[in-house]
Amino acid sequence: MMASDKFAAGPEAPTTDGAVVRLVELHKRFGALVVLDGLSVTLHRGETTVIIGESGSGKSVILKHIVRLLKPDRGEVYFHDLRIDNLAERRLTEVRPKFGFLFQMGALFDSMTVADNVGFPVREHTRRNRGEIREIVRQKLAMVGLDGIQGQWPADLSGGQRKRVALARAIALDPEVILYDEPTTGLDPPRADEINELIIKLKRELKVTSVVVTHDMASARKVADRILMLYEGKFIFDGTPQSIEQTNDPRVRCFVEGRCRDEVLEQLHGVSAR
Amino acid sequence: MSDWIDSPPREQGSLAWMQAMIVTIGEATVNSLESLGRFGVFGWQMVRWLLPGAVQLRTWLRSMPLFFEVGNRTLPVIAVTGTFVGLVLAVQSYDQLKAAGFEQRMGVLVTLSLVQELGPVLAGVMVAGRVGGALTAELGTMRVTEQIAALSAMGTDPIRYLVVPRFLACLLLTPLLTIFADLCGSLAGWFIAVQLKGIPSSPYWYHISESIETWDLGVGFVKSMTFGGAIGVIACYKGFHCRTGAEGVGRACTESFVVSFIVILAVDFFLGTLFSGLYRGLFGFKSLVT
Numbered sequence: 001m002m003a004s005d006k007f008a009a010g011p012e013a014p015t016t017d018g019a020v021v022r023l024v025e026l027h028k029r030f031g032a033l034v035v036l037d038g039l040s041v042t043l044h045r046g047e048t049t050v051i052i053g054e055s056g057s058g059k060s061v062i063l064k065h066i067v068r069l070l071k072p073d074r075g076e077v078y079f080h081d082l083r084i085d086n087l088a089e090r091r092l093t094e095v096r097p098k099f100g101f102l103f104q105m106g107a108l109f110d111s112m113t114v115a116d117n118v119g120f121p122v123r124e125h126t127r128r129n130r131g132e133i134r135e136i137v138r139q140k141l142a143m144v145g146l147d148g149i150q151g152q153w154p155a156d157l158s159g160g161q162r163k164r165v166a167l168a169r170a171i172a173l174d175p176e177v178i179l180y181d182e183p184t185t186g187l188d189p190p191r192a193d194e195i196n197e198l199i200i201k202l203k204r205e206l207k208v209t210s211v212v213v214t215h216d217m218a219s220a221r222k223v224a225d226r227i228l229m230l231y232e233g234k235f236i237f238d239g240t241p242q243s244i245e246q247t248n249d250p251r252v253r254c255f256v257e258g259r260c261r262d263e264v265l266e267q268l269h270g271v272s273a274r
Numbered sequence: 275m276s277d278w279i280d281s282p283p284r285e286q287g288s289l290a291w292m293q294a295m296i297v298t299i300g301e302a303t304v305n306s307l308e309s310l311g312r313f314g315v316f317g318w319q320m321v322r323w324l325l326p327g328a329v330q331l332r333t334w335l336r337s338m339p340l341f342f343e344v345g346n347r348t349l350p351v352i353a354v355t356g357t358f359v360g361l362v363l364a365v366q367s368y369d370q371l372k373a374a375g376f377e378q379r380m381g382v383l384v385t386l387s388l389v390q391e392l393g394p395v396l397a398g399v400m401v402a403g404r405v406g407g408a409l410t411a412e413l414g415t416m417r418v419t420e421q422i423a424a425l426s427a428m429g430t431d432p433i434r435y436l437v438v439p440r441f442l443a444c445l446l447l448t449p450l451l452t453i454f455a456d457l458c459g460s461l462a463g464w465f466i467a468v469q470l471k472g473i474p475s476s477p478y479w480y481h482i483s484e485s486i487e488t489w490d491l492g493v494g495f496v497k498s499m500t501f502g503g504a505i506g507v508i509a510c511y512k513g514f515h516c517r518t519g520a521e522g523v524g525r526a527c528t529e530s531f532v533v534s535f536i537v538i539l540a541v542d543f544f545l546g547t548l549f550s551g552l553y554r555g556l557f558g559f560k561s562l563v564t
Contacts, residue, residue, distance in 0.1 A: 121428045
């Protein structure tokens, strides 16, 4: 239903009216391993951009650069016109609440209840009283379909519930941008689809800009307005969910079709398998 | 390079061995300096948050559960350690003091040893073992489960939120625990001296009150506070920088205790030398038997 709404608008339709995040010539290496190699991209307002790529290719590293959890070795990161890659740590604390970050495993504080987790950013960044915070927590949990579990502890929740609570926490301050790090990893297909539907719902209702990092092609096809494929530190594909199905680049094709690359097959079997 | 290739195999072997040794030493030096630099930056960031945080009510409110945790975790083990150290000191010293005719001053020896040296060191070691390890494990787990990254991503500085209250708890609770260890040890010494060896009670306490000065209490206080602060910052640093996985957390806990233990002993030596030099310079030699 929500997915059909998205396609009614048409993924090719111009949904953007400005750049929200810009990465310019980003370089990052860990020891000898080059993870980002002069990567540049502009993320537009209201758009859901999905970044795909093999495990360990550096997709999460891009997300961490956007909120400056990591600093680039070279290059620039902009949020609107504000350059954040060289911003002082104290200034960053003012910028970061504009982002909501859904971590791969949820990263809920296990020493706090669900209500305290969701209310945490509100308590830290606003002067709202307890009653108002309680109401915000209720609203956000209702948005992810989990109103009523405020008193539970993260350890008592299923994997899908933990991610939804983490998502409620990520949207607690009504961010402009939501970053999703492998949102469907570790979930069974129906639970994964619930998360996909939530991503679409939040985009529609909160008008947020979303960046989803995933290697789940079903999820990418469903939520994306734009798909980027990261390969050896650079984007080798930038297009719509429709255009990725038609690309002839063998590296993209292998990923989209979920099959092993020929050279890897050769290494595994010793002969050309195809 | 060509000389090296042309040289006989045995010479090549020794050259290669030397080269490998130089590389190993160089890498170890660079790694140690990097770690030291990271620790320095971490400590500096903590101090920057500590100064404004110390005058904010919410820092103290956030620290209260940790004060309880540190005290609650350590009090029983401090009581046992202080008591047994007092008992051992009294038993070991009694015969020698009696032979010299100073057995009524046994309390001075026991209490002064505890107040200046053993109390702060033992309380520090117990806090490092019971609290430091637990803090490292807690923060290390938070790191590997990305809870610390989540704090940063939400615009809350993890050093302000997590490290400052833990540091304050260790800094302020260790001196109190030291005083408790001193009391337990003195009472244990009194038990041996008065109840078992028949020394009158009043001279035992009289000599203590005559010999133990505010200076001695101050030295013990400064030492224990330094140890507490060191334990807090080391434990938090190790938790924040532990490697991923259960093994990484376990290793960080061990390192946290070992480093804290070594730091306690080293700082104790330097502070002891400093304070005894200062005392001699200011007040002259102090005899415990005149």
